[in-house]
Amino acid sequence: MSASSEFAVIERHFRRPPRHADVRIGIGDDAAVLAPAAGMELAVSVDMLVEGRHFLAGTDPEALGHKSLAVNLSDLAAMGATPRFALLAGALPDADDAWLAAFMRGFRALADRYDVELVGGDTTRGPRNVCVTVIGELPAGTAITRAGAQVGDDVYVSGSLGGAALALHGLRGDIALSATVLERVRARLERPQPRIELGMALRGMAHAALDVSDGIVGDLGHVLAASGCSAVMSLARMPADAAVAGLLHGEHRELALACLLAGGDDYELCFTAPLAARERIEAVAGALALPCTLIGTVERGAGLAVLDEAGHALARLPAAYDHFR
């Protein structure tokens, strides 16, 4: 009996000896077996990335390996969970060893940075598709949900918004960007940094959180709907990516607003917290060298108003990114 090449692919690229004592059985059996620590809960999330939809054909496989894990870790960050394990399923048009090796370099580098162990996987042929499942842990009862926002809460967002969407417009030729700007925002699009440390620091501090994957308007809207509140956000306070900010007052204002308010793929955290937490949030942001900008306030009622630079509510908000649009 000769080893099948699928088995060889798994051996070559995926399998390593278990590194954590709570991984009883790692890759190579029918299922991984994990032994959760007493008193800990597990956060579990899955994301599927499809060529032509979430990434362009010809995308650097190493960047894709990074991103496919990053977008999942971002979901764990939004719950305040510590990332622990990942499972990787993928379809590839052919058994391209160099492509897979590069993909795994990107995937591994990010996994190793957060000590995430790859415990399972599945490989097959088909139109290129990457599906990652991540498992994180957190002390029982400490998960930060979408439903916890309270009237009077501050609304924050980490880092900056709109860069990833601007990169997509630049790559599509919707707008001419200088090589320097394109290179910088393209890194936002292709190598998003999951805000893991921030999410963990927000446990016990934030009332509600999610990651900005489909645009702040739509994503914050999910928090408000789940929490039964409304919010007012100020455009002037929004931490726009520098290049996006530079376009807000010229002929490309509409595009810049769309990037800022409805641009997907930034993977920043949006969260709400009581006023009493302001100093602690500033301290966390300082310690992590990651700005957390106060962009609005949670109020009674339903819906989301965005005030423009003159203090008037924008009449029409750009639509959220929708994978079934």
Place this chain on the structure above:
Amino acid sequence: MSASSEFAVIERHFRRPPRHADVRIGIGDDAAVLAPAAGMELAVSVDMLVEGRHFLAGTDPEALGHKSLAVNLSDLAAMGATPRFALLAGALPDADDAWLAAFMRGFRALADRYDVELVGGDTTRGPRNVCVTVIGELPAGTAITRAGAQVGDDVYVSGSLGGAALALHGLRGDIALSATVLERVRARLERPQPRIELGMALRGMAHAALDVSDGIVGDLGHVLAASGCSAVMSLARMPADAAVAGLLHGEHRELALACLLAGGDDYELCFTAPLAARERIEAVAGALALPCTLIGTVERGAGLAVLDEAGHALARLPAAYDHFR
């Protein structure tokens, strides 16, 4: 802000209130949060099914919903785990509500049968692809691995082999099958029954187990390689599907042998157990009304020999199904 249609899809088809107390947060947040019971370990597995490779275009969506969960539950069965939770990610060429509703009917029916709760998911557009992650639980230390086979063990397989592969040949027109036979074996292909109850019953009884997804020769080979043993199997003892058995001694012998020895998709359990367990295994098989046939013996050395009806080792074994072939 209007709800995105992706969000609407999730609401309509996926979301239900959490049913189990250990699901702290179900579908609808960035991640599900699960609270494992003390003393239990978790078995986790993922499988990706691609249109044109694992299922034909035009496959009945309800059957596909069943199968996409069944093949994952089969992995848990092979570990002896009790299925608990599932996450479902899928790409669809369009937002076909009727297709998705039928798919979820098949998925839900099987999930409900084993009290499996859907706790997470992701939907997107793309070439049709279904990726399911399942989580089961089992008492600490009781997982049945591939590496535990011991010299002298009996080798068993549940149910019958070859039916699913014969159906595929029939559907492809490689062989003419009567409508009655085709209908029966097609159910093996499209609605495999994960051997959950058997797997759970084998905890503490079987030394090693896996599910037969790629053909008994290749799959048993994985057990032998992981356990550092060899085995001898007898063709005459193999529980061939009735239609496959009927072809073993005629012009289609090669095709029948390929179905029986290397046919994928039967999702029976192959396991090894000490002689002392024979009576208990018979009792379990009787209680479950699921035959467990003794097909061979684990021996020293490496490799797998299959003896034909005259007791001679087959010179050439059919290759295992390989997704990168």
